Amino acid sequence: MSFGTIPYKRAWYLDVVSSGSVDMRPLICVLEMLRNGNFEEVRSLVPLLTHSSLDVRLYAQQLFADVCSNDDACAFNLALEASKTLDETRRIVLRMGQTLSLSVIPILLTWREALNDPEIDEYVCDALSAILPIDGVDQFSVSDLIFGRLTKRRSLAWMRPVIITEGKNCFSVTLLRNL
């Protein structure tokens, strides 16, 4: 099963392992390390986010979204800059939501404004909903409400790569539910 044939659906990692092409082999090796809890190679996925092969790009983007730290998540900006089509841009936006990282929010909102496309707004809203599930926010109100409220509450501090609650670092989404 190729990633290139399923633009918006995710492929389960272990299904792809058995069907990888030559291009995919380095990624499969990284996947094996990640599955064993060795996250040293996460940054090696960054160049693959903009690889010439669509299958490699898609796989790398999905894998990177699932394993990146808050610091690493900003690398999705490179993928957006290198995106060749609007379709791919939308897909990357969705992947950014799957990082569960607050550090991608400013990037999403910046690209939303730059692209100025109503369809992109929906994807940005979906991505933000994955990170910050706030009831009553849709693609029309996403910028004003979310960004406005976050900014009002000194959100820039919240958007730092490290989120700390009760003295511990976390990837918290629930922290923002009460905003």
Next chain:
Amino acid sequence: MFLGDIAKELIVASTVAFKEKTKVIAASQAQILSNFCGQKCPVINGQLVTGSDMDALLSYVEVIAATKWKVGSKYFFRHEIATRRGDR
């Protein structure tokens, strides 16, 4: 975010879909469960749910519940991911 909450959301959505014979509406829950625990979730977004799917989902969640998960942490195949690069 806590995996237990995600599992509850998926069970509720799946139960509704099963009772109403509609497709499950749970955009990301199954994906998060699968990634975190390293086993493919038996119910996915947009799926029609049968009785055996519900049984499989409940068994799947029982297995997940046997593991201790930290609130606010992100996991990949049961391994906790550091929030910052330097923490690896």
